[in-house]
Amino acid sequence: MAPEERVPRLPGAGACRNFPSMASAGPLRPSLTRPRSIPTTPPNRRIWVDGELLPWESVTVHLLSHSVQRASLIFDFMSVHPTRRGPAVFRMGEHVRRLLRSAELIGLPMTMDEEAISGAVVETVRANPGATAVKVCAYLPSIEVEVVPSDDRVSVAVAAYETAADVVGHNAGPVYFKPELRIRLAKERRKMRPEIIPPQAKVSANYTSPMIAKWAARRAGYDEILLVDEKGYLAEASTENVFLVSQDGRLRTPSLAYVLAGVTRSSILEIAKHDGIPVAEEAIRPEDLFTAAEVFLTATSAGVWPVVSVDGRAVGEGRAGPVSRALRSRFEEVANGHDPAFDAWLTYVNPT
């Protein structure tokens, strides 16, 4: 990759693990002129597939495979942090158990258990120095005619990489990243009802509806969307949970009925309780966004991500508020292994 094609490294702490070195808003680089194809210089990474570490570019599935055609692939996404004791995976157990729960919810017959998948994650992180993210996928690679596969053998793949250098920097399009979010409340599209696809399943099929809503919002000049549930209460963003900070300093987030049990969501709730900040998991009306002192989103890819406006109306002071900023640093401190009270959340991949 030519140096000018790399994602620029801007000074300062980033708000987003997907773009860890980017601190400021605005266009980061012009569109590239490269054709839309697999990059000529693939990242020097190896992906674990069914027990073997293979070169990044050789890991493909057939166009006609069940997982591509029926959106049956399940996945989970976790973060890796450079700590004083070497690379550590954040809350690996929660992520691996959530993957197994996704499999159970859609009926995917997994043959690997928690221990085997966790072992594959550790092995893959060790084999890919500098990785900051891990994506674990389970999928049906066979070519099928029916919606139910005749060959139900599930493949498992684990990729560990540095998002900016290995993925975003290789894309043909411009990088999109805003440290503070302008949100559109999606009106024409709601969170899917749990009896259609359970929100706890991280399955490809669950991302079509938010994709449509977010794409429309992007075209209208917004960064992200918030979806409401079938009763009209706030649910979550496309791939993030939402929190409100009320005027009296309480943290409020929707309960789990219509939202994914985000690992960052649960980490923020636990850190807040530990730090004596009152929290409530409850039904939240969309109007409450406009009377909240602050609003932020949470996700593995972004940590704590401040929201500055909703439908063009400023939230709170119209900039990242003190509680969001404090929780963002607090979360980074915990995830980077600087708070012994939460050390059990880290899996150090190199034996000491």
Ligand code: PMP
């Ligand atoms: N909601 C949805 C629908 C998501 O896809 C994600 C990303 N996994 C989240 C919330 C945030 O979850 P986590 O904090 O575990 O990344």
